[in-house]
Amino acid sequence: MAEFLSLKEAVSRHINDGDTVAMEGFTHLIPFAAGHEIIRQEKRDLTLIRMTPDLVYDQMIGAGCAKKLIFSWGGNPGVGSLHRLRDAVERGWPNQLEILEHSHAAMACAYEAGAAGLPLAVLRGYIGSDLPKVNDQIKFIECPFTGEKLAAVPSVRPDVSVIHAQRADRKGNVLVEGIIGIQKEAVLAAKRSIVTVEEVVDDLGASVNACVLPSWAITAIAEAPKGAKPSYALGYYDRDNAFYKEWDGIARDRDAFQAWLNENVFENGGA
Amino acid sequence: MSLEFTSSEMMSVTAARALNNDMTCFVGIGLPSEAANLARLTHAPDVTLIYESGTLQTKPEVLPLSIGDGELCESALTTVSVPEMFRYWLQGGKVSVGFLGTAQIDRYANINTTLIGDYREPKVRLPGGGGAPEIGTNAHEVFITVKHSKRTFVKDVDFITTVGFGRDGKARDNVPNIGRGPTVVITDLCILKPDPETKELVVTSLHPGVTREQVIEATGWEIRFADQVDTTPEPSAKELEVLRDLKARTNAHHAGQQ
Numbered sequence: 001m002a003e004f005l006s007l008k009e010a011v012s013r014h015i016n017d018g019d020t021v022a023m024e025g026f027t028h029l030i031p032f033a034a035g036h037e038i039i040r041q042e043k044r045d046l047t048l049i050r051m052t053p054d055l056v057y058d059q060m061i062g063a064g065c066a067k068k069l070i071f072s073w074g075g076n077p078g079v080g081s082l083h084r085l086r087d088a089v090e091r092g093w094p095n096q097l098e099i100l101e102h103s104h105a106a107m108a109c110a111y112e113a114g115a116a117g118l119p120l121a122v123l124r125g126y127i128g129s130d131l132p133k134v135n136d137q138i139k140f141i142e143c144p145f146t147g148e149k150l151a152a153v154p155s156v157r158p159d160v161s162v163i164h165a166q167r168a169d170r171k172g173n174v175l176v177e178g179i180i181g182i183q184k185e186a187v188l189a190a191k192r193s194i195v196t197v198e199e200v201v202d203d204l205g206a207s208v209n210a211c212v213l214p215s216w217a218i219t220a221i222a223e224a225p226k227g228a229k230p231s232y233a234l235g236y237y238d239r240d241n242a243f244y245k246e247w248d249g250i251a252r253d254r255d256a257f258q259a260w261l262n263e264n265v266f267e268n269g270g271a
Numbered sequence: 272m273s274l275e276f277t278s279s280e281m282m283s284v285t286a287a288r289a290l291n292n293d294m295t296c297f298v299g300i301g302l303p304s305e306a307a308n309l310a311r312l313t314h315a316p317d318v319t320l321i322y323e324s325g326t327l328q329t330k331p332e333v334l335p336l337s338i339g340d341g342e343l344c345e346s347a348l349t350t351v352s353v354p355e356m357f358r359y360w361l362q363g364g365k366v367s368v369g370f371l372g373t374a375q376i377d378r379y380a381n382i383n384t385t386l387i388g389d390y391r392e393p394k395v396r397l398p399g400g401g402g403a404p405e406i407g408t409n410a411h412e413v414f415i416t417v418k419h420s421k422r423t424f425v426k427d428v429d430f431i432t433t434v435g436f437g438r439d440g441k442a443r444d445n446v447p448n449i450g451r452g453p454t455v456v457i458t459d460l461c462i463l464k465p466d467p468e469t470k471e472l473v474v475t476s477l478h479p480g481v482t483r484e485q486v487i488e489a490t491g492w493e494i495r496f497a498d499q500v501d502t503t504p505e506p507s508a509k510e511l512e513v514l515r516d517l518k519a520r521t522n523a524h525h526a527g528q529q
Contacts, residue, residue: 026324026353027339051353052401075398077337078300086396101385104323105357105405112354124362127449128381128434128442129404134390148447178344179324182353211352232341241336241525 002172002195002218007227010194010220011037014160015046022049022111022158022190023056026181027077028234031164032056033227034196036265039063049158051107051182055230055247058082059265061097062257068098070156072107079244083251093254100135106153111182113155114189125151161190164228165213166235167204168197172215175204178234180211187213196224198236276506278459279418281478283309283514284506286370286416286457292317296368297361297406300338302416303370305517306457308334312513321360323402325351334521357402361409369410369450371403373417375428378471378492379442380435380453382407382415383428390430400432407433412454419458419489426492440470460486462503466495476501 005013015021015038023031035056038046047068048057055076060066062084074085088097102110109121122141132138132151141152163183165176174195176183187193195218206212226233230240230247250260276284286306290296292315298307300322308331311318319328324339328348335343344350351360360366374397375383384403388394407413413435417423427438434442435453443449456463462476474486475497487494506514 027337028324028341028344071399073399073401074396077339079336081396081398089396090393101399103400103404104353104402105362108354108357112358123358123405124409124448125405127404127408127446128431128437129400130385130431131400131404178341179326179339179350180352181325181339184352185354234341234344239337239340241340244336245525 002215002221004172005220005222007033007037007196007222007224010222011041014192014194014220015043017043018045019159020047020049021160021162022156022186023162024050024182024186025164025228025231026051026179027054027239028179028181028232029164029176029183029228030054030056030231031162031196031227032229032231033224034162034164034194035060038065039261039265049156051104052077053082053085055082055244058084058251059261061085061088062094062251063261064094066097067095068100070100070102072102072104076244076248079248083248084257087254100137101131102135102138102153103129103131106138106151107156108182110153110156111185111189114157115185118155120152120154122150122152156189158186158190160192160194161186162194162196163187164196164224164233166197166233167199167201168195168221169201169204172218172221173204174213174218174221175206176211176213184211184213187218192219194220194222196222196227198225198227198233199223274505274508274511276511278478280506280511280514281503282416282418282457282459284510285462285478285503286414287313287510289414289455289457290315290318290368294367295319295321295365296370297321297323297366297402297410299371299403299406300335302372303414304334306416307370308517309510309514312517313510321356321366323353323356325353325356327351327360332520333524334517336525357405361405364409366410367412369406369413371406371413371415371433373415373423375423375425376415376417376456377425377428377435379437379440380415380456380465380470380472381428381431381437382433382435383430385430385432387429403433407435407452408449410450412451415453415456417456417458419460419486421489421491424490424492436465436470460489471495473497474500476503478503479505
């Protein structure tokens, strides 16, 4: 059964230096509160996995939490670059960052394979692309039935996955609604999982086919209202697109970034 | 009487006109999204728009800033998970058109959204592939829309993120279960299409008022022109009005959000 913990306790107990951590949420329900707690606890040498690193990993990379990033699209959606990610890749600030890059289709398949307990994912992908030349985790195999050449990537099996969801009931069952992305697969693929939620309620109010993660499939739950801001939680608050635009200016400059981090993450105890 | 319009508007309207009601279009963010929604709000109200966040048959009122804005989910027929989107809907062959933008494109319509320079020591690191590598091969065909400049239109891309026709124009030959690839590239100056034999991009239509010299000047290889080069039809008053409204609505929406 999932254990209800404070966010501080959940991060402290379940995320260790050197862990492979996947924090998912495809534009929607990005676990920012958890990311900020990881920054505050100064976790180091993490291998971070996320299809779209987004601002949350830009912040964690800039704060020095990461040694490696596995991703498939590293931009600020509709705005431009992730400048902290670029600074780490192009100039090694604040530390060298190894990158391993995929396509979305491959990462989605790799999470699904992880959830399914398989060692690899197979897809019709990467045809003619240079990505296999720079990522040794992309191979090609022959279909034993048709002979077709298909791409293969190792499954994603994180030490810990972190997601944000709308709500949990008091037993720890969790409802995810709207753009459900890859959250279910991320949780099921991981050894341990932390789910932050907007609120804990008596009744989830889930329809029969809703995306529900049962309590016994989750390690820890922490209540974190507004825990996905500046991304959004359908039914609770909208994406703060103005902040996504503003981030471009903050993240361009190391000093501006550090000032922002001090004021908004370190000096603010978080949810 | 001729209407006033910008080259960007000319590009969006022309790109929108490439879509029709029977198409199921996997939409990239930015210019493709603007064109696809313009099509839906003008001549192609029943075009099916799909975004990689899992939103199927979506009808946003304003253009999304990201690929997964709430607007896309709330106005969609249904929203599926990301693995389902890529495996069943895209790889499963349900997408007729992939509509992509790019940072660099070369003469064989290969596109680069990964980086400028050397992979290990990039001059400029770009966001990366996202959905494009598999959209480019699993959609039945691909439309590309991008502004025309020498920086963007290069002889050979620094990195093939998403294959057009490869380094020699033959990358799709004898590959089973692969789409036709890029069939049209729409810029703010002209329309280009791959030569049926060599697959090299050739100018087939110039936008009104654009000269051959302008296109030559903005292209990083010796660009060829088709035997017959058309003049792209001007935007209509209705198209311009709908496009301007859409952009004004979108800007007000994203600026006002806190």
